Amino acid sequence: MAVRLGIVGFGIMGERLLGAARTHAEVTPVAVWDPSPDAATRLASIAPGLPMLPSAEAVIAACDALYIASPPSSHIPHAEAAFAAGRAVFLEKPLASDLPDARRFVAAAEASGARAAVNFPMASSPAVAQLSAWRGEIGSPRTLSITADFANWPRAWQMGASSWLAKRADGGFTREVLSHFLFLTRRQLGALTLLDRDATFPDGDGAETAVRATLMAGDTPVALRGGVGTTTADEANEWRLSCEGGSIRLRDWSFAEKRDADGSFRPAPDALPNAEMRPMVLRGQLSKLAALTQGGRVDLATLREALEVQEIVEAILAG
Incomplete structure (x- = not known):
């Protein structure tokens, strides 16, 4: 069964990952949230039928794995809410705006065994x-x-x-x-x-x-x-x-x-060129995210490496 992917933050990075996810055999995008009206308009034109839900909490409830592509100051609150709901998390970097907060977040996630990785596409x-x-x-x-x-x-x-x-x-x-x-x-x-x-x-x-x-x-x-x-x-x-x-x-x-x-x-x-390689790389990232969500070991960037x-x-x- 394909992993249900939720996206919080629908700027260029959210849009790119969604593009890779829409044709991916192991991942199915199910919901997006972004507070910007422009984001809702772009989502409707790119992926008609994919819902723009009213909150990040609603996206977390709908998904198995949450991709967080919102501004850095919101990364930890979204990730912690997803962990509390038993979801896997795939974050953009940096982990947070505040370095001490990032340290505390990583230590707690490691101690709890949370399923998490950071989107360093290399x-x-x-x-x-x-x-x-x-x-x-x-x-x-x-x-x-x-x-x-x-x-x-x-x-x-x-x-x-x-x-x-x-x-x-x-x-x-x-x-x-x-x-x-x-x-x-x-x-x-x-x-x-x-x-x-x-x-x-x-x-x-x-x-x-x-x-x-x-x-x-x-x-x-x-x-x-x-x-x-x-x-x-x-x-x-x-x-x-x-x-x-x-x-x-x-x-x-x-x-x-x-x-x-x-x-x-x-x-x-x-x-x-990067424009041609990027979709290949993101599909590889998504395959690994699917495996991570299902409990597998993968070589995605860890929270510790990102820290x-x-x-x-x-x-x-x-x-």
Whole structure:
């Protein structure tokens, strides 16, 4: 029997996951809640017949697994309500606006054995699987660099959520984008330790415009940098690992590339642009969510991993 999926928060992330769920054999979307009238209009045009229920509580009652894609300050209340009803939970990151609250939440969820995971899609990325396969060919890691550049923040497709994404309290590209690459680093190289950091903010309450950090991931030195107004493209990002026998990288989310003898990077034969790979990745995430809901063991990002990433992110952004 397919797992009944409920969605709380119908912005771009809720819409994307719904798109993957509508044709998924193991998951059936059953209900959505978002307080925005625009969200109800979009839902009616995208999935006629899928109900926009009057409250998050009503969605929790209708589902087996709850996907939480609302703003960060609401993540924990929705998740705790779902846990209390015996539901599995799939959260967006960060776990919460307040780091001490996130720590308490994770400790309580772990102690109760709650079924929960966090939507870091690199856990199901074919490009990341390719990087892992290549790592067996190029020896021990030496250094890692992470870069993320943006023409503007928020990105054009995020403007509907700019009321919080553009603000220092909950938004910014370090939380929204660099966190994914820190998760990937944690999975590939080991526990993260922040050594040095710097962040630049505009006057007022706006999100960061530049960050720089040095870290260790296990025994591997990491250099991280991000900035707004540093590219003419909407965004550009790279995760580049140099090893004793060669270099590999993940470029622009979905291109796994390996350095040739001439110094150029060659993409994997099955590489796809992110717009084409994203639906594949989300379907993989949903298959794992279905297994988690039914009591299986999966390799989705755990609450603990998400907390470790959030700890580093907030330390980078600290005043």
